[in-house]
Amino acid sequence: MGRRLGVMAATLLVSSFVIFGALYLAPGTPLAALSGGKNLPPSAVRVLERRFDLNQPFLERYWHWLTGVLHGDFGYSVVHQSNVSTLLGQELPISAELILYAGLLTIVFGIGLGMVSALRPGKVDDVVLALTAGSAAMPAFVAGIVLLLILSVDLGWFPALGQGAGFVSRFRHLTLPAVAMALAGFALVARITRTSMREQLQNEHVQTAVSRGVGYWPIVTRHVMRNASIPIVTSFVVVFATLIALDPVVESVFSISGVGGTLVNDALEKDIPSVQGVCLVLVAAFVVLNTLVDLAYRVLDPRLKSRS
């Protein structure tokens, strides 16, 4: 575990440096966002650069930011005129809810369809294959726009913008974005479930169980699914990684005020502290996710535990 934390810290450090450097080198200044692009009077530029530490050399700025983070201060967003930690506090729960919702949809429908497809070769399997091929090929932002146009603008079944307040409203607001995000990952999970289950179905222990007259569902759940689950659970990492990566795009399409939409906007505006804050959280989420999956392996396959 200690090694893991060390790797996580190193990953965060390197990625923060790379992101900071990339934004620093990119053309433009966050002050442009404040002025709407007009030439600011030199006095205003001087005052604002000093206030937001924009005139310091690169390494000094990075060091300033890094020491701040170590003391729990994520810096001040020039564009939002607010502490980054305050912004994260407001926006992070929304993105987390969206990603979890989309993840849940992906897993439930992915495994469900994968199972159906594995256990019902023939027409059902063909339909599922076609369906997953289609959904995997559809980029999330296209799916988002199509869903928005049909279900929201034309039919008025779902709200088009924002994240709503209160459980029911939030649920309604996040449904279309979650579906748009889930489409790609759901195909992956379904395909992996199908392949992995097919493989197990042909294994000797399953054949033996069948010949011994064990019932259909006990075979599927205890002998097939359990053994098939390792690649499936591994695919969850890819699924959640994809969802995190898709989050900014989908949040922008649906005007959801989570960290993703902010990330896109603030990267364009060169708001380094804000982008850094969001990226740290996202990178940390990846690392935590990997750790969780490793732990899950040990539960699913006790052999891994004894080996380590």
Next chain:
Amino acid sequence: MRIRREHFLWPTLATGAAVAVAAAGGGSGVGVGHLSFKNAADTHLQINTPTATKAVRSVTWGLYRDVNSVDPIFGFDYPENTVDSALCDALFRQTPSGGRAPGLALKVSNPNPTTDVLTLRPGVTFWDGHPMTSADVVYSLQRAANTKVGGFYTSIFNRVKSISATGKLQVTLKLTQPDQWLLGELSSLPGMIIEKSFATKAGTKYGTMGVGGMCTGPYMIKSWTAKNGLIAVKNPHYWDRSIHPWVNQYTFKGFTDSAMTSGLETGAIGITYSTDPTILQALKGNKKLSVTQGSSYITDALIVANNKGPLGNVKVRQALSMALDRQAYIKATYQGAAQMPNTLANPGTWGGYEPSIFQAAYNALPSYKSPNIAAAKKLIQQAGATGKTITIGMSNQITQIQNAATTVEDAAANIGLKVKLKTFPAATWIDVFTSAKARAGLDAFFVLSYPDYGAPEGQYQQFVLPTGSLNYSGFNDPTITKLLNRSRSTANAAARARLVVQAQKLIMQQLPWIPLSDPDTVLVTQKNLTGAPASFSYMYAPWAAVKLGGR
């Protein structure tokens, strides 16, 4: 005084040449002096929409991005202008048609030409109930003028020697020279009054999300978060008893172009002045929406940025201007929501004073209706510029700018000039205005700009005066400078207008910028909402917020 910020997020989703426009108000029934000027081009442009009759609980106001400050002296762009106008009052109020009416100051008197004595309105309170006094006004103005505070409007005070309270409700400005432009600016953001005690306590955090602000306006901040935007509610103690806002609560929130469209179509957004012009026809065809084109202050032009290149020759500038097919450009880009320009100041800016003088001068100028290729070619030959290359900065991710570039390219090709386009991503387009490095090598680039108040000279001074904030080529014509500076000192409105008109004639011969179009203000509301002016006044005065209501 600003440039339209071309906003834009997703190249594939929204080609965001947004024109937000809106305007100058006051029509019949508004009681703030409707001016019935018309010119050949924009007779159909409206100032007002039908009066509202019903109260509305809450309305979402769509901005092109979230507001980042409610400190008026750090407001420089559409979102801040819109919100500040609903929250704060300036010393003078711009009327919906662009004129100037009393605001927090009842009148200005001049014991001598270099002294402005402002008599403040009694009985005005801030949102917290504290009365507004001359101390608040002096504080606000000194703060706006102070270069150490770093506000965006310090240069408008360059003829001001001192600002002092000379009574509980009297403020005296001592000037180095008489200054009419200052009074115009005081009807805009730098003239907005904030509470001294609140602002001193807030320090540099005044106007930010965590602290908010303290003004006297008809709406006050209820909450402000990155998540939900800025929510403002009616100020129950508003000093102007003649104003009865219909809408109880506004949510000011930023949306991308595509989100703005779906928000309007689904009813999630009630009002906006910031729609993408390329979808105007679709919005007009939507039965649930009202789309109104109104007068505006915006000028759409090509900035000449280099007086050493081919465009340094006035004949080449004139030829290029002559050869542009503006009608085709307006049709393609604005779907009709822009007018043919005869000058470099939108006729919507005439409303401030003496529109008839400006109208006559406008009519007397040569029209740009159709291109004159033969005459333009001759000018290019006379200038010996045939075959020369001009480099133009553009962004092919912003539809309006791309169309403008194509229009200029076509014109240049027709008269024997070569054009080299230097393209910028939409996200860094802003840099051509703010960074000399980004501008290096450009002969010209595109701009949408507008003055802070209804007066053509407010527009011209930005790019014809040697010190102008948008004078990128070092343009310097002593006669024009002298005429404009004289107009700044001239109190008599008619005399002032005549000086501006003289300067305008020279400006249109010299063409430091080349006009492309006069974009309209485009107001889009849900069909069940009405009353907001369709003029540019939404940027400076509370009319849009207080007049919008149910129908």
